[in-house]
Amino acid sequence: MNGFTIAIDGPAAAGKGTISKAVAAHFGFAHLDTGLLYRAVAAKVLAGADAEDAARTLATDDLEDESLRTPAVAQAASQVASLPAVRSALLAFQRSFAQRAGGAVLDGRDIGTVICPEADVKLYVTASAEVRAARRYKELSDKGLEVTPQTVLADVQARDARDMGRADAPLRPADDAVQLDTSQMGIADAIAAAVSAIEGKLNQHS
Numbered sequence: 394m395n396g397f398t399i400a401i402d403g404p405a406a407a408g409k410g411t412i413s414k415a416v417a418a419h420f421g422f423a424h425l426d427t428g429l430l431y432r433a434v435a436a437k438v439l440a441g442a443d444a445e446d447a448a449r450t451l452a453t454d455d456l457e458d459e460s461l462r463t464p465a466v467a468q469a470a471s472q473v474a475s476l477p478a479v480r481s482a483l484l485a486f487q488r489s490f491a492q493r494a495g496g497a498v499l500d501g502r503d504i505g506t507v508i509c510p511e512a513d514v515k516l517y518v519t520a521s522a523e524v525r526a527a528r529r530y531k532e533l534s535d536k537g538l539e540v541t542p543q544t545v546l547a548d549v550q551a552r553d554a555r556d557m558g559r560a561d562a563p564l565r566p567a568d569d570a571v572q573l574d575t576s577q578m579g580i581a582d583a584i585a586a587a588v589s590a591i592e593g594k595l596n597q598h599s
């Protein structure tokens with residue numbers, strides 16, 4: 394499966410992470426959550442670093458920190474993600490990951506449109522803002538974070554607006570993406586739909 398690349402994009406809390414991990418495990422491919430790159434840059438900026446320097450010097454260890462999953466870091470991530478210098482500093486790492494032998498799954502906002510426009514399969518995973526906010530609320534409150542449904546919904550909507558409205562690499566489905574609306578789907582159904590869309594392309598690949 395040399396160089397077989399799966400691009401999974403979509404808005405905040407649509408289920409990309411869960412689907413991407415499951416798809417990578419199913420096909421034995423490597424997985425990169427590209428949101429973590431922007432979250433790690435944001436965490437450094439919140440600690441006082443310059444955004445472009447932080448992006449240029451990012452190390453894999455920086456992606457491990459559990460605190461990257463907080464709402465404050467998510468908001469700051471969507472702010473640093475609108476800076477073209479930050480995006481371009483992170484481009485080469487993502488492209489080389491996509492080309493690794495054995496196949497790769499990358500999830501994010503611009504994988505099918507900018508990072509890997511030649512990806513073998515592109516999925517655009519979405520759900521209504523209310524459903525996404527309810528899922529994110531459960532995830533954060535299960536971790537013990539002090540959040541309310543109202544603030545989580547407002548955060549999701551603010552991030553959607555910023556991610557879709559930015560000039561550089563805005564969030565949008567690639568023209569050739571398979572769209573998957575998970576509003577009415579459980580996790581198992583969403584994973585099964587993604588696996589079957591990918592299997593169709595894999596069979597044509599070899």
Ligand code: CDP
Binds near residue numbers: 410431501504556
């Ligand atoms: O997990 P969730 O969907 O809430 O967010 P994430 O994928 O961790 O991404 C955090 C933020 O990073 C997003 O709101 C985007 O602004 C930015 N991002 C991006 O611009 N491009 C990507 N490929 C991935 C994330």
